[in-house]
Amino acid sequence: xxxxxxxxxxxxxxxxxxxxxxxxxxxxxxxGETRVAAHRAVLxxxxxxxxxxxxxxxxxxxCGQVSIDDVEGPVLRLLVAYTYTLQAPQLPDTAAQLLxxxxxxxxxxxxxACERQLISQLAVETAAATAxxxxxxxxxxxxxxxxxxxxxHLQVMATRGWAxxxxxxxxxxxxxxxxxxxxxxxxxxxxxxxxxRRLREAAKEGAVEEVRALLAAGADVGARGGAGGTALHWxxxxxxxxxxxxxxxxxxxxxxxxxxxxxxxxxAARWGHAEAAAALLQAGADRGVRTxxxxxxxxxxxxxxxxxxxxxxxxx
Numbered sequence: 001x002x003x004x005x006x007x008x009x010x011x012x013x014x015x016x017x018x019x020x021x022x023x024x025x026x027x028x029x030x031x032g033e034t035r036v037a038a039h040r041a042v043l044x045x046x047x048x049x050x051x052x053x054x055x056x057x058x059x060x061x062x063c064g065q066v067s068i069d070d071v072e073g074p075v076l077r078l079l080v081a082y083t084y085t086l087q088a089p090q091l092p093d094t095a096a097q098l099l100x101x102x103x104x105x106x107x108x109x110x111x112x113a114c115e116r117q118l119i120s121q122l123a124v125e126t127a128a129a130t131a132x133x134x135x136x137x138x139x140x141x142x143x144x145x146x147x148x149x150x151x152x153h154l155q156v157m158a159t160r161g162w163a164x165x166x167x168x169x170x171x172x173x174x175x176x177x178x179x180x181x182x183x184x185x186x187x188x189x190x191x192x193x194x195x196x197r198r199l200r201e202a203a204k205e206g207a208v209e210e211v212r213a214l215l216a217a218g219a220d221v222g223a224r225g226g227a228g229g230t231a232l233h234w235x236x237x238x239x240x241x242x243x244x245x246x247x248x249x250x251x252x253x254x255x256x257x258x259x260x261x262x263x264x265x266x267x268a269a270r271w272g273h274a275e276a277a278a279a280l281l282q283a284g285a286d287r288g289v290r291t292x293x294x295x296x297x298x299x300x301x302x303x304x305x306x307x308x309x310x311x312x313x314x315x316x
């Protein structure tokens with residue numbers, strides 16, 4: 001018997017149990033300002049989480065009201081509607097949020113339907129978010145599809161979606177990055193010092209694939225060259241925003257200082273690389289740090305009249 005058929009049969013029994021269920025048959029689910037009344041029997045039949053909640057007579061449930069955390073009102077309505085109809089809505093904008101809720105409440109068939117929706121709507125701007133969602137909620141098909149898509153569209157790493165993922169879910173991005181490909185044997189066999197040197201060179205040239213391979217082979221993002229610069233310094237200096245984001249996703253320090261006291265943000269400000277500067281700021285770069293000569297990134301951006309970066313650095 002399939003999982004869907006089993007749920008359908010159980011739900012049929014639950015609907016029959018609603019007759020003369022009494023006042024206690026209903027429970028109100030609350031998400032923010034949204035309140036949705038539903039039958040306990042239907043919720044319990046569809047969701048093992050709700051079933052356990054009602055079986056153990058949790059305080060909220062016994063009072064006739066349950067607060068649903070981390071689920072927005074519209075998604076809660078879709079979730080409850082599914083428990084009655086067993087029909088997954090075809091709403092691309094809510095697929096990721098609904099998948100998360102389905103995972104939380106054990107609605108495996110709904111989760112699988114949302115996973116298929118996410119795969120069908122993969123795009124450059126959304127691939128990073130899809131990959132993170134897939135990893136966070138153990139969706140192997142969506143994970144494989146997202147990783148394959150990113151391999152074929154490396155510009156994903158230059159999108160705002162990738163930057164947001166790096167900032168909000170760094171561990172998941174590291175996991176996704178590690179799945180983008182095994183490091184070549186040559187990279188694995190290099191000494192630590194040589195991997196660090198090649199990482200700085202690849203960052204300088206904006207070679208995203210080589211940077212990724214070296215990181216996967218264990219290159220130290222904190223390794224420094226002769227002037228004390230890291231790979232992130234080089235990427236910021238040259239304005240290679242995709243490399244900046246990739247290095248940040250591998251826990252590169254946005255506030256590392258070279259021998260002159262310059263951070264990567266100082267270098268992005270000096271050369272007017274706004275996209276790289278934005279990625280650094282999102283990753284926690286300190287806009288107030290001073291060089292050995294006493295200059296902040298804002299001082300440098302003003303000196304060289306890079307107005308877009310000045311605006312970034314003066315925003316509260």
